[in-house]
Amino acid sequence: MNVLHLIADFFGQSAHWHGYDGIPHRLWEHLQYSLLAMAVAAGVALPVGLVTGHTGRGGNALALLATAARALPSFGLLVLLFVIMGLGLLPVMIPLIVLAIPPILVTTYEAVRTVDPAPVDAARGMGMHPLRILAQVELPVALPLILSGLRSAAIQIVSTATIAAYVSFGGLGRYIVDGLYQRDFEKVVGGATLVAVLALATLALFWLLGRVAVSPGVRRRAGR
Numbered sequence: 001m002n003v004l005h006l007i008a009d010f011f012g013q014s015a016h017w018h019g020y021d022g023i024p025h026r027l028w029e030h031l032q033y034s035l036l037a038m039a040v041a042a043g044v045a046l047p048v049g050l051v052t053g054h055t056g057r058g059g060n061a062l063a064l065l066a067t068a069a070r071a072l073p074s075f076g077l078l079v080l081l082f083v084i085m086g087l088g089l090l091p092v093m094i095p096l097i098v099l100a101i102p103p104i105l106v107t108t109y110e111a112v113r114t115v116d117p118a119p120v121d122a123a124r125g126m127g128m129h130p131l132r133i134l135a136q137v138e139l140p141v142a143l144p145l146i147l148s149g150l151r152s153a154a155i156q157i158v159s160t161a162t163i164a165a166y167v168s169f170g171g172l173g174r175y176i177v178d179g180l181y182q183r184d185f186e187k188v189v190g191g192a193t194l195v196a197v198l199a200l201a202t203l204a205l206f207w208l209l210g211r212v213a214v215s216p217g218v219r220r221r222a223g224r
Contacts, residue, residue, distance in 0.1 A: 003189055010190030021174070027194065030171035033161045037093055038154055041100035046146075049108025053142075054134045062109055066102035074099050074160050082167050092164045099160055100153035107149025111142035143214050151206035158199050162191075172198070 010016060016023055052058040074095040081091035115138045123133045139146075162173025175191025178184070 006186045006189040007193050010186050010193075016190070023194065026170055026172050026174055027198070029164075029169075030158075030161055030173075030195075030198065033092065033096070033164055033169075033171055034154070034157045037096035037100060037157050037161070038150075040093070041097045041153060041157075042104055042150065044097075045101045045104035046108055049105045049146075050112060050134060050139070053109040053112025054130065054138060056113065059109060059113070062105055066106045069098050069102045072098055074163060078163050078167065087168060089169070092167060092169055095163065096157050096160060100157050103152040103156070104149045107152070108142075108146050111145035111149070112138050114145070115141045140215060144210060147206060147210050147213070151203065154202050154206065155199050158202050159195060162195060 011023075019025070049062075052062060072095075077095040077098065078091060081094055085091050112134075119137050119141075120133060123137045128136075161171055162176055164171045165173030165177040172191050172194045175187045175194070179187030179189075179191060
C-alpha cells in the first residue's frame with residue numbers, strides 16, 4: 001500500500017475525527033504548545049533584537065548565543081530536562097523556546113541594523129526620542145525581515161512540537177509515536193501529513209500577515 005492510500009485511509013476513518021484522540025483535539029493541543037512556545041520566544045527575542053539592533057551593540061554576543069542555541073539537539077534537551085525535572089509541560093516548552101529564539105533574535109538584529117541610516121539620522125536631527133525613532137522609522141522598514149525570522153521560528157516550532165508526545169503529552173506527535181509503537185504506519189503517515197499541512201498553513205499565515213502589516217512601498221523595496 002503506497003503513501004497516498006495510507007493518507008486516504010487515515011483521513012477517511014470517522015474514528016479519527018472524534019474523541020480525545022481525534023484530529024481536532026490533537027490539532028488543538030499541538031497549536032497550544034506551538035503558540036505558547038512562540039509567544040515566549042518572541043517576547044524574549046524581539047525586544048533584545050530591536051534594542052541591540054538600534055544601538056549597534058552586542059552583535060557578536062548575539063551571534064555566539066544563536067550558534068550555541070542552534071547546536072543544542074531539541075530531543076536530547078527534552079530527554080535531559082525530563083530526567084531532571086520530571087513529567088510536566090516545562091521540559092517540553094524549553095527545547096521549543098530555545099529552538100525559536102535564535103532565528104528571531106538574529107534576524108531582528110540584522111533587520112534593524114540594515115535600515116538605511118539617512119532617515120534615522122534625519123529623525124535624530126529633528127530631536128526625536130530614540131524609542132520613537134525605533135518604532136516609527138526603523139521598525140516599519142525592518143518589518144519584512146523581522147517577519148521572516150518569526151516565520152522561520154514558527155515553522156520550526158510547529159515541526160518540532162511533535163516531541164511532546166515522547167514524554168506522554170498530546171499533539172500531532174501522538175499519532176507518530178503511537179503509530180510507531182503499534183506498527184500502525186497509517187497513523188504515522190497521517191500524523192506526519194498533518195504536521196506538514198500545519199507548517200504550510202503557517203507559511204500562508206505569515207505571507208498574509210506580511211501583505212497586511214508591511215506597507216506597499218517597503219514591500220516593493222524588500223522584493224528587489
